[in-house]
Amino acid sequence: MAQGPDIWSLYASMRKSRLFEEAVAGLWEQGLVSGEMHLGTGEEAIVAGIVSHLRDGDAMALDHRGTAPCLMRGIDPVGLIREILGRPDGLCAGRGGHMHLFSKNHLTASSGIVGAAGPAAAGFALAAQHLRPGAVAVAFFGEGSMNQGMLMESLNLAAVFELPVLFVCKDDSWAITTRPDASTRGTMSERVRGLGVRYDETDGLDVEDVWRVAHHAIARARSGQGPTFVHARCVHLDGHFLGLLLLRIAKDPLVEMPPVGVPVTRSLFTPGGAAPPDRLAGVRDIMSSIVATFRDPRRDAGNDPVLRARRVLESDPQRLAQIEARVDGEIESILAAATSELVT
Ligand SMILES: Cc1ncc(C[n+]2csc(CCOP(=O)(O)OP(=O)(O)O)c2C)c(N)n1
Incomplete structure (x- = not known):
């Protein structure tokens, strides 16, 4: 060994x-x-x-x-x-x-x-x-x-x-x-x-x-x-599962915030339902969850083990480029073979 x-x-x-x-x-x-x-x-x-x-x-x-x-x-x-x-x-x-x-x-x-x-x-x-x-x-x-x-x-x-x-x-x-x-x-x-x-x-x-x-x-x-x-x-860079809303907001707030912000704001003024202080408390909870995503370790490239290993190898850029080209080519062929019948 x-x-x-x-x-x-x-x-x-x-x-x-x-x-x-x-x-x-x-x-x-x-x-x-x-x-x-x-x-x-x-x-x-x-x-x-x-x-x-x-x-x-x-x-x-x-x-x-x-x-x-x-x-x-x-x-x-x-x-x-x-x-x-x-x-x-x-x-x-x-x-x-x-x-x-x-x-x-x-x-x-x-x-x-x-x-x-x-x-x-x-x-x-x-x-x-x-x-x-x-x-x-x-x-x-x-x-x-x-x-x-x-x-x-x-x-x-x-x-x-x-x-x-x-x-x-x-x-x-x-x-x-x-x-x-x-x-x-x-x-x-x-x-x-x-x-x-x-x-x-x-x-x-x-x-x-x-x-x-x-x-x-x-x-x-x-x-x-x-x-x-x-x-x-470790840190799960994509969160628990794909599509996790808070992580999507953290990665692309301009695109992801409006579909959340608009109904949440509207809910404050909708007649009937919960008392105004309870509604405000709910909105505050949502906002603090969103703000917390901006300090989320999942957004920090320092927590990416692949990048971390890559940094060790950057002193030999030629060998690194060769290895990456080979791996990238392998993945392209795998994906093409696996999905060939799906391509219209
Ligand atoms: C016995 C059982 N209880 C609950 C669930 C629902 N469930 C799916 S993943 C998960 C969280 C698992 O957390 P962890 O073991 O830390 O693994 P991670 O998802 O963080 O990799 C739960 C509770 C399940 N699949 N099996």
């Missing part, structure tokens, strides 16, 4: 994932993806830093942001897009959509049930312990899963059975609209250590740091030293 991270290939993988998800966002904007769409934009350093260590026989259990891990694991990208589009020639015959991606060949399963990656990964790891010694399983989930009983039980089981599993918490400090301090007491490390699982922290925006933490955790798991919980902070 390599002694240090190959930042060039990690960057290529992150850029590919970013462009792939931007292409998916474009399809969603065109109305071609039914329902909600959760992107993993902002999680690329965590996913690349972990998935780059996986090999044949290793397994992944994913949450509702499974597109990037599937892509980085080498699952057919055309099949992925077709699955997201709900087509019968998609990865799962168009029946799963982006939240339920499965690939038996890659021992990969995802679920939209928050916390479900825990038991799935523990099961994969238990099977590996018996059938494929040296193989590992990885669970990816958000910090909003940390009060799900099944995840706690999985951590406990993994500790007791010394399972070869990594529990990777991608912590963006939001569970849709809930902050961790509104739902949880104590600290993540106390909880995890309290269950007897090793706890490591990493900077989820720094792919090299994630890679190093994963390198040691996976080596321990492969050699029978049991599970590790990897706590990685």
Whole structure:
């Protein structure tokens, strides 16, 4: 195994994932993806830093942001897009959509049930312990899963059975609209250590740091030293799901504000309904939410892990340009192949 991270290939993988998800966002904007769409934009350093260590026989259990891990694991990208589009020639015959991606060949399963990656990964790891010694399983989930009983039980089981599993918490400090301090007491490390699982922290925006933490955790798991919980902070650059109104306002206030501002202002003067002070309080709430978006970390380019990795490589502009041209070309071909029948 390599002694240090190959930042060039990690960057290529992150850029590919970013462009792939931007292409998916474009399809969603065109109305071609039914329902909600959760992107993993902002999680690329965590996913690349972990998935780059996986090999044949290793397994992944994913949450509702499974597109990037599937892509980085080498699952057919055309099949992925077709699955997201709900087509019968998609990865799962168009029946799963982006939240339920499965690939038996890659021992990969995802679920939209928050916390479900825990038991799935523990099961994969238990099977590996018996059938494929040296193989590992990885669970990816958000910090909003940390009060799900099944995840706690999985951590406990993994500790007791010394399972070869990594529990990777991608912590963006939001569970849709809930902050961790509104739902949880104590600290993540106390909880995890309290269950007897090793706890490591990493900077989820720094792919090299994630890679190093994963390198040691996976080596321990492969050699029978049991599970590790990897706590990685990140920022979801596109918010909880595509179309999030407050984020749209933050990105383009001149376009997005009038359709909100006009009815809200009109509501102050509409006859009947709530008392004027209550209406004013409601409008003040809305305005303070909007103002808060201008300080939102999701607008700060410093929280973009892809740009952060790119900055390290800018000292060799020629090599960078070559890699980017190759990745950009790959994404163009994937998109063309996946959507060929849709183009009129
Ligand atoms: C068991 C369960 N409860 C509630 C939901 C609805 N739900 C979907 S995503 C989500 C928030 C998850 O937050 P987190 O785990 O932090 O992941 P993030 O979306 O931030 O990546 C919730 C509550 C669900 N899918 N499953």
